[in-house]
Amino acid sequence: MTQRPPYPHADLQGAATRNTTAAELLTAFAKSAPALDHLWRHIFDALADTPTLLTEIGRLRTELSTARYQRANLIAAIRATLAAHDEGEYDPLFYVRDELHAQHRADTRRAAGGGR
Numbered sequence: 001m002t003q004r005p006p007y008p009h010a011d012l013q014g015a016a017t018r019n020t021t022a023a024e025l026l027t028a029f030a031k032s033a034p035a036l037d038h039l040w041r042h043i044f045d046a047l048a049d050t051p052t053l054l055t056e057i058g059r060l061r062t063e064l065s066t067a068r069y070q071r072a073n074l075i076a077a078i079r080a081t082l083a084a085h086d087e088g089e090y091d092p093l094f095y096v097r098d099e100l101h102a103q104h105r106a107d108t109r110r111a112a113g114g115g116r
Contacts, residue, residue, distance in 0.1 A: 012054050019050040070103050
């Protein structure tokens with residue numbers, strides 16, 4: 001039941017490459033028009049922000065993916081709990097508790113730098 005996000009992912013590597021190309025072109029233009037140095041500086045400063053923004057987008061994508069995965073697992077645990085309740089199982093909340101504990105352990109590992 002994998003769902004695709006309703007929006008396309010931007011090509012971050014392509015954006016980084018285009019940013020580098022733009023900086024190289026602007027360097028050539030700036031050398032040919034030094035009288036406009038104060039204007040070139042604004043453009044170079046804006047281009048210098050791009051790598052930081054790309055890194056942040058990558059981090060946020062990872063965080064969003066993790067949140068979606070956890071949400072899907074919680075929904076599955078809730079459905080299992082409801083089915084277990086309907087079937088009269090002794091401890092139907094086991095499924096939700098188990099998933100919450102698993103997510104807590106995963107969060108703790110990520111916070112400690114252990115990845116996913």
